[in-house]
Amino acid sequence: MTNRRDFLKNGIFLATAASFLPNFLIRTALAEQKLPAGERRFPILVVLQMTGGNDGLNTVIPYRDDRYYQVRPTLGIQRSAALSLTDDLGLHPSMSGMKDLFQAGNLAVLQNVGYPNPNRSHFRSMEIWHTAAPEKIERTGWIGRYYDRYLQSLKNPLAAVNIGQESPLSLVGNGSAIPSINNPSQYRLVEGNAGMMEASATSQSTLDFIQETAVNAYHSSLDLQKALKSYQSGVTYPQGALAAGLKLVAQMIASDLGTRIYYLSFGSFDTHRNQDNQHANLLRGMSEALGAFAQDMKQMGMWDNTLVMTFSEFGRRVAENGSRGTDHGTAAPMFVAGGKVRPGIYGGIPDLGNLDSGDLKFQIDFRSVYATIVRNWLQSDPRQVLGQDFPTLRFI
Amino acid sequence: MRRNYLFFLLISQFLTVSLLAAPAETGRRSALAESLKPYKPSAGEPWNYERAAHLLRRAGFGGDYAQVQQFVRLGPEKAVDRLVAPDAEALASFEQQVADLKADLGEREDIKAWWIYRMYYSPAPLQEKLALFWHNHFATSMRKVRAPELMIQQNELFRKFALGNFQRLVLEVSKDPAMIQWLDNSDNLKGKPNENYARELMELFTIGIGHYTEQDIKEAARAFTGWQMDFTGFYFNPQQHDFDQKTFMGQTGPFNGGDIIRIIMQQPSAPEFISRKLFQLFAYDNPDQATVKELASILVANRYEVRPVVEKILRSRAFFSEKSMQAQIKSPVEFVVGTAKALDLELDARGAKMLARAAAQMGQSLFEPPSVKGWDGGRAWINTATLLNRQNFTQQLTQNRARQLVELGKRLNISGKERDQALDLYAQAILQRPLADKDRASLMPYMEKIDANLDPGAWRELTYQILSLPQYQLN
Numbered sequence: 001m002t003n004r005r006d007f008l009k010n011g012i013f014l015a016t017a018a019s020f021l022p023n024f025l026i027r028t029a030l031a032e033q034k035l036p037a038g039e040r041r042f043p044i045l046v047v048l049q050m051t052g053g054n055d056g057l058n059t060v061i062p063y064r065d066d067r068y069y070q071v072r073p074t075l076g077i078q079r080s081a082a083l084s085l086t087d088d089l090g091l092h093p094s095m096s097g098m099k100d101l102f103q104a105g106n107l108a109v110l111q112n113v114g115y116p117n118p119n120r121s122h123f124r125s126m127e128i129w130h131t132a133a134p135e136k137i138e139r140t141g142w143i144g145r146y147y148d149r150y151l152q153s154l155k156n157p158l159a160a161v162n163i164g165q166e167s168p169l170s171l172v173g174n175g176s177a178i179p180s181i182n183n184p185s186q187y188r189l190v191e192g193n194a195g196m197m198e199a200s201a202t203s204q205s206t207l208d209f210i211q212e213t214a215v216n217a218y219h220s221s222l223d224l225q226k227a228l229k230s231y232q233s234g235v236t237y238p239q240g241a242l243a244a245g246l247k248l249v250a251q252m253i254a255s256d257l258g259t260r261i262y263y264l265s266f267g268s269f270d271t272h273r274n275q276d277n278q279h280a281n282l283l284r285g286m287s288e289a290l291g292a293f294a295q296d297m298k299q300m301g302m303w304d305n306t307l308v309m310t311f312s313e314f315g316r317r318v319a320e321n322g323s324r325g326t327d328h329g330t331a332a333p334m335f336v337a338g339g340k341v342r343p344g345i346y347g348g349i350p351d352l353g354n355l356d357s358g359d360l361k362f363q364i365d366f367r368s369v370y371a372t373i374v375r376n377w378l379q380s381d382p383r384q385v386l387g388q389d390f391p392t393l394r395f396i
Numbered sequence: 397m398r399r400n401y402l403f404f405l406l407i408s409q410f411l412t413v414s415l416l417a418a419p420a421e422t423g424r425r426s427a428l429a430e431s432l433k434p435y436k437p438s439a440g441e442p443w444n445y446e447r448a449a450h451l452l453r454r455a456g457f458g459g460d461y462a463q464v465q466q467f468v469r470l471g472p473e474k475a476v477d478r479l480v481a482p483d484a485e486a487l488a489s490f491e492q493q494v495a496d497l498k499a500d501l502g503e504r505e506d507i508k509a510w511w512i513y514r515m516y517y518s519p520a521p522l523q524e525k526l527a528l529f530w531h532n533h534f535a536t537s538m539r540k541v542r543a544p545e546l547m548i549q550q551n552e553l554f555r556k557f558a559l560g561n562f563q564r565l566v567l568e569v570s571k572d573p574a575m576i577q578w579l580d581n582s583d584n585l586k587g588k589p590n591e592n593y594a595r596e597l598m599e600l601f602t603i604g605i606g607h608y609t610e611q612d613i614k615e616a617a618r619a620f621t622g623w624q625m626d627f628t629g630f631y632f633n634p635q636q637h638d639f640d641q642k643t644f645m646g647q648t649g650p651f652n653g654g655d656i657i658r659i660i661m662q663q664p665s666a667p668e669f670i671s672r673k674l675f676q677l678f679a680y681d682n683p684d685q686a687t688v689k690e691l692a693s694i695l696v697a698n699r700y701e702v703r704p705v706v707e708k709i710l711r712s713r714a715f716f717s718e719k720s721m722q723a724q725i726k727s728p729v730e731f732v733v734g735t736a737k738a739l740d741l742e743l744d745a746r747g748a749k750m751l752a753r754a755a756a757q758m759g760q761s762l763f764e765p766p767s768v769k770g771w772d773g774g775r776a777w778i779n780t781a782t783l784l785n786r787q788n789f790t791q792q793l794t795q796n797r798a799r800q801l802v803e804l805g806k807r808l809n810i811s812g813k814e815r816d817q818a819l820d821l822y823a824q825a826i827l828q829r830p831l832a833d834k835d836r837a838s839l840m841p842y843m844e845k846i847d848a849n850l851d852p853g854a855w856r857e858l859t860y861q862i863l864s865l866p867q868y869q870l871n
Binding site for chain 2: 120121122123124157162165166167179180181182186187188189190191193194195196198200204206207209210211213214216217220221272273321325327328357
């Protein structure tokens with residue numbers, strides 16, 4: 001809510017600012033204005049990156065297919081242990097939180113998602129998912145481009161946020177850097193200094209980049225510290241970094257900071273050896289954290305405004321390797337959760353009889369998933385983000 | 397060692413001379429890169445405090461006022477000499493000193509501090525800089541390897557081969573216990589190959605994506621079967637090695653890992669790949685093709701010895717150009733070690749631990765790169781959170797070391813100078829770049845609070861303000 005004093009303060013500052021300050025300072029100044037009450041109901045996207053290559057076949061288990069058990073003699077998960085979704089497919093036994101979401105009609109499972117000519121390098125494949133550009137090396141990420149086109153104009157330094165230390169390529173755009181928040185209590189400036197609060201454009205782009213980030217850091221840290229004080233969740237979150245990250249997301253949503261996109265990464269899912277316990281723990285961590293977050297959002301009345309999407313850079317090879325693990329593969333499932341999701345299984349059952357040198361063939365292009373989210377959830381034009389049209393799916 | 401160095405120096409000079417003498421014969425393919433011609437001080441690009449400090453920062457971790465002044469006096473050629481061939485006696489006694497420290501290393505945090513200490517005090521800073529480069533290149537993480545002693549062993553390998561033979565280094569790394577554990581090569585068995593090492597060897601360590609096929613990876617993985625480790629270190633397990641024929645990059649034979657590396661090094665993409673990375677380490681990103689080709693030809697002519705290439709870069713016009721001097725952002729390790737150096741602080745084990753922890757918070761935890769790709773570097777170091785961390789670090793450091801800062805002021809003879817001169821001198825010592833007019837104006841109020849006794853509180857505040865200038869983030 002804007003009161004008269006704020007309005008005057010902002011008005012004066014902007015009038016002065018506009019006359020001689022560089023663009024990015026004007027943007028920051030505008031960000032100090034509180035969101036109008038009606039603006040609060042915008043769609044929120046939470047992206048969960050399962051780093052390392054998640055073993056899709058042991059996440060959503062095709063338990064009616066004997067071939068699955070033939071190629072997975074030590075790692076195969078029995079039908080009796082899996083959490084049944086349909087007659088053909090069940091979730092990993094440690095994923096009861098997500099089974100509950102499925103039953104509540106809040107979860108869509110997108111099967112066999114990938115892209116043509118799959119790359120089995122972690123880095124290249126992750127780069128492909130981040131940039132949404134399988135055929136060429138692209139410098140910006142899909143969310144970075146979305147930010148440039150649709151969020152930058154909101155003039156809110158916290159419009160999109162990475163929860164974690166390292167900012168992923170998906171968030172890199174041509175404009176200002178999207179903030180990364182690791183430990184929220186340290187996201188503050190201990191002693192004021194001119195370098196963080198003042199800036200003027202130079203002839204040098206690296207220096208401008210640093211100044212812009214500095215000014216955004218200062219202002220967004222003030223906003224965040226306010227947010228941390230104002231909300232206490234009624235939901236108990238499990239242990240672990242992902243749960244802590246999602247709890248912070250909930251605090252930020254509750255505090256009305258205007259953040260549209262949250263990005264979290266966790267892993268590593270790179271299970272080359274002795275996979276079973278490691279994989280079970282990772283999936284349990286994700287499933288329980290997501291369950292608690294959904295609960296929190298429901299209590300807050302924000303679940304219908306929230307969409308969670310998971311992805312990994314690739315699935316793993318269909319056959320297990322000689323070390324009770326799995327090597328790098330191709331297509332894999334994604335999950336989409338939220339109050340407004342059209343629940344169900346999209347993309348069918350993995351076809352283990354029709355492999356490409358030991359790997360699954362993809363059925364859904366991941367860019368169709370991005371396009372669906374951009375068009376049907378974020379209400380924007382996917383071509384602005386992906387450069388071309390992709391058929392949308394019906395999960396939202 | 398010194399004899400080797402002279403030998404390579406001769407070779408590289410011979411090369412330069414012969415190529416210069418016969419441009420027609422070498423033809424367009426190996427046309428000499430303008431960028432790699434030797435740097436000669438001129439009115440436009442003078443040899444001064446700024447350039448000497450640039451050399452110390454890029455080919456090491458920076459220097460204090462006295463060290464930079466010493467480099468200014470040496471001139472560019474002798475300054476580079478000193479970096480590529482450090483004083484052997486000083487190095488030996490330094491090694492003795494850190495050997496005593498090493499006895500106490502058992503904890504993960506300890507080995508980080510041990511390396512920070514080395515970066516800070518080593519009389520061979522270029523060696524440490526390249527050790528960090530190789531750590532980032534063959535990025536191995538203690539999060540998976542667990543045993544700190546294996547990480548140290550690998551680190552010593554990077555130090556030993558810092559300016560040594562790249563082909564040998566790749567072979568040694570393939571047998572390095574930490575690497576074998578990191579990329580699962582003990583699980584790479586006859587009949588059940590694990591491709592992890594073979595893939596990264598080509599993609600990240602030697603030639604880069606686009607220069608090999610998926611089939612090459614499968615064949616190379618077979619060649620590395622049976623390369624294992626146990627508590628004694630590397631061992632070759634003939635039971636698990638696939639002795640059959642492999643076809644790799646068009647050649648067929650009963651290849652082992654060493655053969656694979658030999659064949660990789662015959663590919664034209666191999667010397668270009670590593671030369672480009674070395675140039676980017678010291679100068680700037682995206683060098684032109686002529687620069688890369690010339691460095692690659694030097695590498696090949698020297699049978700993959702790294703030193704001549706590094707020397708060529710450090711003595712080049714490109715390295716001392718304006719473009720290069722504005723091109724880099726300090727990595728967290730460069731930031732914390734360089735700041736302590738610029739402020740001329742005493743560093744003990746506790747201080748080294750504190751610096752290591754600070755760098756980790758800014759996104760660079762030594763011995764724990766985020767993935768086998770290493771740290772992305774450049775602008776990726778800077779986001780709002782890491783920038784807040786950097787500012788809070790300098791705040792804390794100046795607060796803890798206020799007394800030592802006053803000593804630095806006294807050594808610079810600040811009290812005997814006019815305010816504006818004193819400010820310029822102190823800012824130059826720390827910032828190692830010329831002070832912009834607007835920054836001088838914003839610092840002057842802090843300078844004006846300082847009396848002849850250099851009151852630690854006011855002096856600290858001025859120091860913090862200088863360290864928080866955006867220019868200070870540039871390397």
